[in-house]
Amino acid sequence: MLFKSLEILCLRKQKDFKEEASMAVVNTILDRLCGLEGSNFTVTDVKVFETQVTWRIEHKDDPKYICPRCEAVHNTAFEKKWIKLQDTPQGFKRHIWYVKRARVLCSCSLNPIVEKMDFRSKHHQMTKRFNDYIEMTLCSKMFTVADVARLFKLSYSVVYKIDHEVLLRLIQEHEIPDPIHLSVDETSFRKRRHYVTVVTDAGRGQVIWVSEGNRKESLDQFFRILGPERCAKVETVARDLHAPYASSCAEYVPHALQVADPFHVVQRLNDTIDECRKELSVGSALRVGKRRLIHRMNWLLRFKSENLRKDQFKSLEHLKRVNEDLYEAYLLKEHFYEFFEFKPSEINLAENFLVHWVVEAYKVQLASLRKFAEYITRNTDQLLNIIRTQRSSAISEGINSKISVIKKMAYGYKNIQYFMLKILQRCGALGRNWQPEPI
């Protein structure tokens, strides 16, 4: 419908159209379609082709050229040149603008300078409204950079640059909300060669800060930005029991309750069982056949017993006969989940549970399990705080899985700053209230 009307307008414009009043109406409609009303430019020609629509845009009669730096108005141009801009596609047609732009000699610059054009994107060969449209699509969080590039038939690098630019702009306006319950975690970047620290507001379930590295300074940076007043409001910090974070919390939020993140405790427990398996399958004095059987039990030992199939149960029974220690370790792992079910009123029972569990773990002749028992003994207070605060692992699990999706979607990020911004956007509130950049 739009293209039909456009074609009629073009025909009218091309023919000797004598009625001046109607001609003015046609011009106004065309200018309005391009958002040129009130500007120095006007549409002088439109051509509709099978796959694209081309617009010719020139200065109005008696033009004024505005310097983009000092806003000085000039009556003469130094030179004029046709440039090509891509506009928002409509239907299946691309829209290409051919614009005759001028350069002016202004006292604010030694060289001729390109005049101010509000409709042109600052950094790319496209119109500002198309640039805004791409930004909006990217901020909708529904499309990846590759998706948007394919959708608008643009190169990946152009869309990547737009995405990076909009995130850098949005981060300037980003304000950290007042958090009461924090969750701190580290995530790897570039195949575990680098790390970033991710701070989540557990109350809102949003990532509110990301900084480079996983050292004390990385978290210090966050607390310094938060300021002493807002730090005083923090009530709990759930974290991976990573020593540098502990010293940062002790310095900036000593009053806050330090809670072990249940997600990391469970993750560590699963890793421990896996290490026990490796201990027996690689470096033990067991027979080759037994070692091979244990080696194959990787996933079986990670599953919860309630999720096991009948045949897997049989394998577990078989394991009991092959190696009782590993079987015991698996049962202890299953037993440990019961710890998270205690209520705050049962804190003494929870403490007894941990003591009992540690004693049982020491009875098993596996070094990795003893190491985990030591970890429990060292961090008993933080673990009991899980029961006191009833903190669940749901938020950390959600954020962690979202971050792994971000990594997969981008097939590994090369730019750490962009990766950090992307975490803030996808798992936080960055870009939620996207507005076009003011002209």
Ligand SMILES: [Zn+2]
């Ligand atoms: Zn100037």
